[in-house]
Amino acid sequence: MQHWIIDLETSPLPSWLEAMPNAQMFRRDQLANIPAEKQGTLWCRQRSGEDVNSVLASVIAHARGNPLVVLSDEPDESLVMQALSAGAAGCCNTNAAPEVLRQVAMVVSNGGLWVGQSLLQRLVGSTSRILGENAPRPPRDNWSALLSEREAQVARMVAGGASNKEIANRLVITERTVKAHLTAVFEKLSLRDRLQLSLRINGLNL
Template identity: 60%
Template sequence: MSRQDAPVTVADGAGILWCRCRSQENLSSIMGALSISPTQIVVVLADEPGDAIIAEACGLGASGCCNSYAAPDVLRQVALVVENGGLWIGQSLLQRLVGSTSRALESRSEPVGETWSTLLSEREAQVAKRVAGGASNKEIADQLAITERTVKAHLSAIFEKLGVRDRLQLSLRINGVKL
């Protein structure tokens, strides 16, 4: 493999390894060639990011995946999220994961505890249930006849009251998964 064909990786001062995956490259080959330690934070920069490549990247140990051509502000956000132990995945994949988790948990035979609902207002509980079902902020706003900004305000309050940091943790909590 010539130097020009080698995967492009850049480690920043915070210890994040940024790994570029160009179109038509095999992500598992690239990740395997890097000899990454389990504690190394890796973010894949994909020329054509989609749910499949993002899921594959995370399955191979990456903490996130975003577009190779993302703006510097977005890359700073990615770095902040993954440095704090979070995952950076696309909105559509997050919604699919939350929705499938919700459906899988609904099929469980034992009842799901509802103690979380006593901590929330009626409207916050409505928003939380819709998030747990995989709805986007826009979908929730349309369903409840409120603005997206109001949905975001409710989510901030919900996150604080329930001690969760993101939509995935909220969905897991609502669906009875112990965090």
């Protein structure tokens, strides 16, 4: 996995090197030099007092789908929100420990988002109150009520994007059995194929 770190200067912090020994540094005016054919993780340092959006604007444009993490000298709640809103996959302290940086790298390189524990806790706190009250659950699709447990299990895996072969391997059954379960699921839910099933389970087709 390749790491590209963007800052005002090209000297990395020791903790960065410890977490990512093979990282390459770039100045903000050298974004064009980032190799376009490889894929990796972008790290962009935001220094004290700088506006996140203006720092990120040009960097995002060069990300080409690669995950971007903001290393902030002064992270706070609203700054993290702004970074994520701008398209970053995560935001952590410039001086975070190498283990934390490695963890962040792993999460975002797999397509995840990363935020620190305290912020996440606060997000959960403020939102759970709101979600809890108006409870938009009633229209809960009870697709699983009609299915046997095994059928539902297979259905969920299909909805997550797995192929029949992958499902068979993971459940240690033959591909034939997977097909049998799926045929039953399609019949019971009156669906045509796995894509329709995915839309139904993921609640996009009501």
